[in-house]
Amino acid sequence: MFGTETSGVIQPIVGIALSYLAVILFSRIAGLRSFTMLSGYDFAATIAIGSLLASAAIGALPLWSGLAAIAGLLAVQATVSLARRQSWGHALVDNKPLLLMDGTEVLRENLSRAGLIEDDLASQLRAAGATSGEDVRAVILETSGDVSVILGEGGFDRLDPLIARGVRR
Known part of the structure; x- marks a missing residue:
């Protein structure tokens, strides 16, 4: 046919x-x-x-x-x-999330462990609307490969325990 x-x-x-x-x-x-x-x-x-x-x-x-x-x-x-x-x-099966920035402190060893450079971090901070390091409470590389930028005052230790659960420092 x-x-x-x-x-x-x-x-x-x-x-x-x-x-x-x-x-x-x-x-x-x-x-x-x-x-x-x-x-x-x-x-x-x-x-x-x-x-x-x-x-x-x-x-x-x-x-x-x-x-x-x-x-x-x-x-x-x-x-x-x-x-x-x-x-x-x-x-x-799962990796643990990795802390990349604690307040204003960039955790360079963790950036290196994740295969990232400071330019990658800066890009994520800009995308999240940070205008300075003072705006950042924490930056976390998630198990999915996404980067979570948490804005606010203080550092990682001031996060709610539910949000901070399982994150490697």
Whole structure:
């Protein structure tokens, strides 16, 4: 019915549609955490799912194999999420947030440990609206790789314990 040129166009369209619907179904089953970027493993899983989805959609990987791999990856991600609820799983999977700036003090050793330089820190301070070091209470490199800039007076020791929990000094 379709010539080879037409089927070459239809196959990716059908593949994309089926893959997209399958990912929606899988994410509904796996829950809201499926595509969050809260940690490094979340980021890696999201990239891997996107790669598998694209490979299956364009026919570089058989569609059903790609969908099975995505389902398997989401199952592993759900298992890791369950393990994180236990102290051993949390310690195994997650990095701890790292304090980069305590009040006006730049923690250069922590910047170096994180692979950052002061220019990176300055960029984050500007983006947060700091006009001087005096505006900063703390700067924290989060487990997701995001940088949190907490503005206000005082230093890290004046933060609410909930906010400071788990942060390496």
